[in-house]
Amino acid sequence: MSTKPTTIKDVYEGAVQDLIDELGRLPGVGPKSAQRIAFHILDADPADVQRLATALVEAKARVRFCDVCGNVAQAETCQICADPRRIDTVICVVEESKDVVAIERTREFRGKYHVLGGAINPIDGIGPSDLRIRELMARLQDGVVQEVILATDPNVEGEATAAYLARMLTAIEVKITRLASGLPVGGDLEFADEVTLGRAFEGRTLIGS
Amino acid sequence: MFVSHLSLVDFRSYEHVDVELGEGINAFVGPNGQGKTNIVEAIGYLATLRSHRVASEIPLIRAGTERAVIRSRIVRGDRASTVEVEIVPGKSNRARINRGSLTRARDILGLLHAVTFAPEDLVLVKGDPDARRDFLDVLCVQLAPRFASVLADYERVLRQRNTLLKTASGPRRGSDEGGFDLHTLEVWDAKLAQLGAKITHLRHGIVQELAPHIARTYDEVSAGQGVATAMYRSSLDAYADDEQTIGAATTISEAMIEAQLLDTLAKLRAKELQRGVTLVGPHRDDVVLTINDLAVKSYASHGESWSFALALRLASYDLLTVGPQHESHQWVPWGNDAEPVIILDDVFAELDVKRRDRLVERVARAKQVLITAAVAEDVPEGLDGRRFDVMQAEVTRVL
Numbered sequence: 001m002s003t004k005p006t007t008i009k010d011v012y013e014g015a016v017q018d019l020i021d022e023l024g025r026l027p028g029v030g031p032k033s034a035q036r037i038a039f040h041i042l043d044a045d046p047a048d049v050q051r052l053a054t055a056l057v058e059a060k061a062r063v064r065f066c067d068v069c070g071n072v073a074q075a076e077t078c079q080i081c082a083d084p085r086r087i088d089t090v091i092c093v094v095e096e097s098k099d100v101v102a103i104e105r106t107r108e109f110r111g112k113y114h115v116l117g118g119a120i121n122p123i124d125g126i127g128p129s130d131l132r133i134r135e136l137m138a139r140l141q142d143g144v145v146q147e148v149i150l151a152t153d154p155n156v157e158g159e160a161t162a163a164y165l166a167r168m169l170t171a172i173e174v175k176i177t178r179l180a181s182g183l184p185v186g187g188d189l190e191f192a193d194e195v196t197l198g199r200a201f202e203g204r205t206l207i208g209s
Numbered sequence: 210m211f212v213s214h215l216s217l218v219d220f221r222s223y224e225h226v227d228v229e230l231g232e233g234i235n236a237f238v239g240p241n242g243q244g245k246t247n248i249v250e251a252i253g254y255l256a257t258l259r260s261h262r263v264a265s266e267i268p269l270i271r272a273g274t275e276r277a278v279i280r281s282r283i284v285r286g287d288r289a290s291t292v293e294v295e296i297v298p299g300k301s302n303r304a305r306i307n308r309g310s311l312t313r314a315r316d317i318l319g320l321l322h323a324v325t326f327a328p329e330d331l332v333l334v335k336g337d338p339d340a341r342r343d344f345l346d347v348l349c350v351q352l353a354p355r356f357a358s359v360l361a362d363y364e365r366v367l368r369q370r371n372t373l374l375k376t377a378s379g380p381r382r383g384s385d386e387g388g389f390d391l392h393t394l395e396v397w398d399a400k401l402a403q404l405g406a407k408i409t410h411l412r413h414g415i416v417q418e419l420a421p422h423i424a425r426t427y428d429e430v431s432a433g434q435g436v437a438t439a440m441y442r443s444s445l446d447a448y449a450d451d452e453q454t455i456g457a458a459t460t461i462s463e464a465m466i467e468a469q470l471l472d473t474l475a476k477l478r479a480k481e482l483q484r485g486v487t488l489v490g491p492h493r494d495d496v497v498l499t500i501n502d503l504a505v506k507s508y509a510s511h512g513e514s515w516s517f518a519l520a521l522r523l524a525s526y527d528l529l530t531v532g533p534q535h536e537s538h539q540w541v542p543w544g545n546d547a548e549p550v551i552i553l554d555d556v557f558a559e560l561d562v563k564r565r566d567r568l569v570e571r572v573a574r575a576k577q578v579l580i581t582a583a584v585a586e587d588v589p590e591g592l593d594g595r596r597f598d599v600m601q602a603e604v605t606r607v608l
Contacts, residue, residue, distance in 0.1 A: 120393060122373035128390055156365045156400070164396045193316050194355035 016042070068139070070115035070132045072097045080104075080113060087111050092149040093136065093165065095119050095158065099151065111149075114139065119157040120164055128164060136165075140172050147175040154181050210322060210546050211577035212252055213289065214282035219271040220296075221247035222602040229606070234573075234594025236580040237604070238587075245581040245599045249325070249552045251279045252579065255292060256323035257347050258302065258315060258357075261554070266298045283321050286546040292317055319354035319541065322549030324526045326556045326568075330518040334505050338495035345412050345496065348419075348525050351549075352533065353540035356411055363404040367492055370397040375485040398474045401490060406467035408491040409443055413461055414538045415528075416441040416496060422524035427500070430523070430567050431516040435500040439521075444493035448473045456497070460537070515564060523571060526551060551578045557587050565589055 012020065016038060024034035041049055065071065066078035073079070080086060080100070090111030094100055100113050116131040139145065150165055152158035162178055169176050182200035183192055192200070211232050217223045222244045237245040246262070250269075253261050260269060270277045280293040294314055295303040302314035311317065332340040350357045373394060420439050427437035443455040449469070455461055473489050474481075481488055498505040498517060505517055532543030551572050557565055557580075569589045572578050582588045585596075596608035 120396070122369045122376065122393075122397075125376075128393055156362050156369065160366075160369070160396050160400055163399060164393060167392060167396065193313060195358050198355070 065115075069113045070097075070117060070135065071100050071113055085110075088144050089146040090149065091136075091139065091145050091147075092151050094151050095153060095161070103151065111147075116152070116161070119152055119161040121157045131161070133165070133168065137168070137172075140169075140174060143173075145174060147177060150176065150178045154179075210283060210285040210548060210550065212255075212281050212321070212550060213284050214280075215248065215251065216278075216280040217247075217251055218278040218280075219274040220251055220277040220279060221269060221271060223247060224271060224602070226602070226604050228597065228604050230577070230579070231595050232577055233575075234578050234580065234592045236582060236585075236588045236592070236594065236596045237599050238582050238585050238596060239599035241583055243599045244602045244604075246554055248599070248604070249554050249579045249581055252281070252321075252550060253323050253325045253552055254296075255279055255281055255283075255294060255317070256321040256550070257350065258294070258318060259347070261325045261327055261329070266296055269296055270298060281321075285320075285544070290320070292320055315354070315357045318350050318357055322351055322529045322547060323552055324522055324529065324549045325552040325554060326519065326522045327554040328556060328559050330522065330556075331514060333521055334498060334509065334514045334517045338493075341496045341498075342412075342491075342494060344521065344525075345415060348415055348528070349408075349411055351529060352415060353411060356408070356540075359404055359407050363401070363408055363491070366397060366400045366404060367487055367490070370394075370401055371486050373397060374481055374487065377482055377485075394478075398471060401487065402467045402470035402474065405470050405490040406463045409445075409455070409466050409470075409494065410461060410463040411540075412491065412494070413441045413443075413455060413458075414533070414535065416456070417459075418528055418533045418535065418538060419524050422527045423520055426523035426527065426571075427517060427520035429571065430519045430564060431513070432563070432567065434513070434516070436502075437517060437520060438499045438502075440497050440499075442495045442497050444489045444491075445469055445473055448476060448489065512561065512564075515560065519560075519564065519568060526575075546576075548576045551575050553578065553580045555581050555583070557582060557589055 019038045019041065020031075020034045023029055023037050024031055026034075029037070041052075062074065063072055064074075064076075066073040066081055067076050068081040069078060071078040071080065075082075087110050090109075091114050092103060092109060092111055093114045093116060094103070095116055095118055097115055100115060103109055103113075114132070114136050116133065116136075118126050118131055120126060120128060120131070136148075140148070148165075148169060150162040152161045152165075166176055166178075180203040181196065182203055183189070183196060189197070212230050214227070214229055216225075216227045218225050226248075228248065237248055239245050250260055250262060253259075254269070260266075263269070275297065277296045278293065279296070280291065282289055282291055291305075291307050293305040294317060297303070304311045304314040304317045306317065306320070333344055346360055350360070377394070416439055423437050423439050427435070441456040443466075445466070446454045446456070455466070470490065474487075477488050498521075500509060500513060500517070503509075505514065509517065526549055530548040532547060533539060553568075553572070556568075560568065566589070569591050573591055578592070578594075580588055580592065588596075594608075595606060598605045598607050
């Protein structure tokens with residue numbers, strides 16, 4: 001993927017190169033950014049660097065995953081699962097914890113979540129058994145949940161995961177819904193790409209009789 | 210339509226070049242390896258978002274740089290627009306129309322139509338089916354731009370499904386569910402059938418539109434030396450009980466193909482698990498070309514093959530000019546001035562005098578023609594217009 005890692009690789013020795021290599025493995029950080037962050041750290045005050053290091057280690061040690069929904073949590077259950085004000089009859093299924101944050105920002109959803117931990121992706125070796133699907137099925141056994149909203153990403157893998165879940169869930173008496181795909185708010189119809197516009201047409205809603 | 214201005218930054222051998230192009234003939238002349246083809250390749254890239262020479266994007270970027278920019282001014286009817294694409298290998302391209310950024314580079318597809326004739330075109334006739342599928346898909350995207358995303362998704366689903374089939378057929382992984390999950394495969398089957406049906410349906414429609422043009426252009430190029438036909442061949446036919454092939458049907462429905470694909474995938478399950486590949490779908494389809502009912506691939510002479518290759522390109526030029534005729538094939542509203550830019554990349558040197566003359570006759574009156582040639586004598590008489598000398602990545606207008 002990276003075009004020319006050799007320009008930055010092999011230039012520095014020992015600890016500096018190790019730091020650049022480790023930073024470069026982070027998502028969204030290319031070799032050049034890794035180099036810039038590394039030199040920023042080398043220039044920084046030792047106390048600041050210590051704080052960053054402690055934050056990293058602490059986060060890894062203290063943050064765990066919610067036993068119920070799989071979201072990141074500080075305790076056995078996450079804040080959302082532990083919140084008595086949230087309704088138990090609707091579960092929104094997402095791929096990652098960061099999707100929970102995105103949906104929470106809307107303040108539209110009052111139900112609970114289930115974080116799968118990814119999507120079905122044979123190329124990356126991820127099958128249904130690597131996702132928290134059995135845990136989801138277990139949550140649906142007592143009949144409290146009336147609706148499962150499938151909010152996986154609208155790409156090939158996310159769609160496949162949603163289709164798989166829909167198949168598994170038909171055996172259980174529960175309403176299954178999928179998030180609508182459609183037009184961005186504040187956009188111009190004229191500039192919408194045809195796939196999005198086509199989807200928006202398929203998922204159009206009735207506003208009057 | 211025509212391209213009135215082209216500007217390249219870090220594209221191939223060019224650090225920076227600006228070329229003012231005119232309507233009619235524009236010939237680029239210079240010794241090999243000086244950068245003639247790079248100019249026309251850039252215009253082809255704007256029209257199709259792919260190169261007619263290489264599959265990877267890395268060679269398109271000038272050595273030592275990270276991105277290339279192609280900027281152009283496209284005139285269609287009385288409207289001119291600036292279209293720009295930035296190529297960054299390994300990442301998604303960025304595109305702008307009249308300075309406004311697009312969310313996806315593929316949204317520029319359909320703005321510029323171009324048809325490229327190149328020495329490699331012989332593989333369309335003589336080569337493996339993938340060359341013909343490619344030819345159709347490039348045309349698909351120009352005629353129905355939204356299919357670019359269907360093709361990309363199909364590609365992705367196919368790779369996922371093949372990987373799944375391979376892992377299922379190989380040594381079982383130590384998963385706690387004790388191996389292979391049939392339900393997952395069924396999910397990919399459904400996706401493959403859904404997208405595969407869309408592609409088969411569109412390609413079938415395009416071959417139908419193309420066939421009458423091919424019959425006519427072959428007749429012109431070969432001067433009445435035979436009747437040329439083209440028919441889509443679906444990989445489904447081999448497994449169908451029905452005698453009627455998909456290619457021979459005048460109308461087919463997407464839903465019917467989807468059902469047939471699902472059915473066939475179920476039938477082939479054991480075989481696919483054993484082989485570890487997807488055995489049916491548009492990635493295994495072909496177009497059968499014939500002259501006087503004989504398959505061109507096996508029976509045609511070198512000359513006939515060249516005539517057929519030229520006929521295929523001219524037919525796509527004609528189809529892009531007039532647009533689809535069938536009522537059910539109105540993939541996009543067909544605007545005025547849709548006539549594509551013709552690119553003739555080093556083809557005249559490949560052709561005998563007769564074919565050369567007939568090609569010249571066909572293209573002489575086109576809206577815009579871009580020609581590359583190693584020496585000025587390779588540009589046939591009758592094709593007068595602008596001339597550019599290309600030397601060491603410098604382009605100088607001489608006529």
